Amino acid sequence: MSSSVLYMSMSLDGYIAGPNDEPRNPGGEGFDRLHEWIATPDGEYGRPAGPAGELFDEWNASGAVLAGRRTVEQVDHWGGDHHHGVPIFVPSHRPPGPSVANYPLVTYVTDGIASAMAQAKAAAGDLSVVVQGAYTAQRALEAGVLDELQIHQIPVLFGGGRRLFEVLPSRVELEIARVIDTPQATHIRYRVRR
């Protein structure tokens, strides 16, 4: 059965974006520092060598994407295709912007995170759903529709920016599923306990 997995690169102090994170400056200042680990041996953006490469393969093998509005608008919906033509679901109460008319893979879901996740899981079939975005992750946790967290923990203290986890209304117990230790990042996979 399909499971929903949040993939986020996060500094040790909990930030997933730097200060002044806005569409003209996606990810804010210093954002690239959190994603240096996603680099080929030649230093280009792409599949890393070694065990981190398996993570890259995992998210490229997912069957649908569920991402927050802020995330998708900053990258203009990845030009309509996140990877391999899988469908992209965006939970939002407001109607989509004009570019979305050109992106048949992108669906805006207006009736809440649980509905968006159900549609993404149905579309993914046996494959997993990649979840992206801090706000979306928090809402999915609150609604009990996030199954796993794949955190790429980066050895840096950002000191400011946008946090992955702001205040949550209640405690959420996790289970450590897997730890991948590389010099650039600590990749920890957690299962959400219910």
Add this chain to the structure above:
Amino acid sequence: MRATSATVLYMSMSLDGFITGPNDDRGNGLGDDGHRLHDWLADGTDPVSHRPSGVSGDVFDELMATGAVVAGRRTFEIAGGWSGDHHDGVPIFVLTRRPPDRGAPDWPLVTYVTDVATAMARAKAAAGDRNVLVHGARTAQLALAAGVLDELEIHQIPVLLGQGRRLFDHLGPDHIELELARIVDAPGVTHLRYLVRR
């Protein structure tokens, strides 16, 4: 780690960055649910020493082999001053801007210090070639800002507490680069050891 004495922050932290739950005040020092962060210490077979079993026991042994302690006033008071002896009679330096309370116990191992750089320097001198154990969020923040924290040992707990007191706050906008020195993948806790790069 390093050849000479290092100042090492030891703190248990939830994945969402909290070191206490909400409502942490006197009488409820760890906050609501805050004890959850220290369950890994209760996993032990020895109820007196609190030494956990398995690989977490090795991390615990390192902590208890330190030669001096630097703790924030708040941490010190929540812990009841460890009754004047954290472990093995090593000196304890308490970072505070306020003088000790009237009637505070006169513990010979305990020294109150007002400045973080002085606290670290005195603790290192006292520890000799052993490391210095650092405890407390505010103390860690001040030590990072002053450039006198050498290493971090974060016991990362698989829980989102949702609210509470954060370990890393008020750090200012400059990045502090770390170097991952070691990971201990233990049941119920991930021990992350970092060197602070300068």
